Amino acid sequence: MQTKLKPASRGFALAALLLVVMLLGACGLDQQSVFHTNTETGSSANTQDGTGTVRVPWDYKIVENTVGDLVGSDMTVLPDNELMPNDGNYGTGDKIWTLQYMDAEITTDENQRNDIRLSGWTTIKTYKTEKDAQTDMANLKIQVTTDIDVVGVYKTKYKGETRDFAVLELPSGNRIKQPIDDARYSALEKAKTTSVKLEEVHDFADYDLAYAKFRGWGN
Numbered sequence: 001m002q003t004k005l006k007p008a009s010r011g012f013a014l015a016a017l018l019l020v021v022m023l024l025g026a027c028g029l030d031q032q033s034v035f036h037t038n039t040e041t042g043s044s045a046n047t048q049d050g051t052g053t054v055r056v057p058w059d060y061k062i063v064e065n066t067v068g069d070l071v072g073s074d075m076t077v078l079p080d081n082e083l084m085p086n087d088g089n090y091g092t093g094d095k096i097w098t099l100q101y102m103d104a105e106i107t108t109d110e111n112q113r114n115d116i117r118l119s120g121w122t123t124i125k126t127y128k129t130e131k132d133a134q135t136d137m138a139n140l141k142i143q144v145t146t147d148i149d150v151v152g153v154y155k156t157k158y159k160g161e162t163r164d165f166a167v168l169e170l171p172s173g174n175r176i177k178q179p180i181d182d183a184r185y186s187a188l189e190k191a192k193t194t195s196v197k198l199e200e201v202h203d204f205a206d207y208d209l210a211y212a213k214f215r216g217w218g219n
Helices: 130-140 184-189
Strands: 002-005 051-070 074-078 084-086 093-109 113-118 120-125 140-157 161-169 175-180 193-202 207-219
Touching: 002 093, 051 130, 051 207, 084 120, 093 130, 120 130, 130 140, 130 193, 140 184, 161 184, 161 207, 175 184
Parallel strands: none
Antiparallel strands: 002 140, 051 074, 051 093, 074 084, 093 113, 093 120, 140 161, 140 193, 161 175, 193 207
């Protein structure tokens, strides 16, 4: 294997894997529709060498459901019979939409390798219309285009075939590896930064806590 990597700082510290107030030009978003609950999202701090475990928001999805039994001021949501507050004054048999949330526990070892464990889906809010659910999710999952650091590029050879890869550092501090073609290899070989598309996933209970995912090249 032929490797060509640029020297890079290992000072990830407390910032590794977390984006704090990373709006990147999206500061003008209307956050009035982003709700807050008493749910607390905790994360354990990383050590000075960048190792440790953090919990980050990972994903959201919208699901169509049916109201089941009414239990006092609560209701069951079918098909899983999940008990939820009946804040919308729904009746049995009503079609509703729910916003579901998943978080992730990410552990970084001394080699800056990440072990990711995803939680199950948790229903956090109900809606009378799909449009209302989409409005909230649009403020919780945000698409941005920005420049990030290029750590380096390298090639691997196996059975006569060559593959190219780029190592990128996200604003959260964690590094990702992406396969690239020869043209992008040449473009990134001496580059310090490159334009990429990111998806910011914000925590519904603490909007300033977010995690960025690579979603493609910006150019």
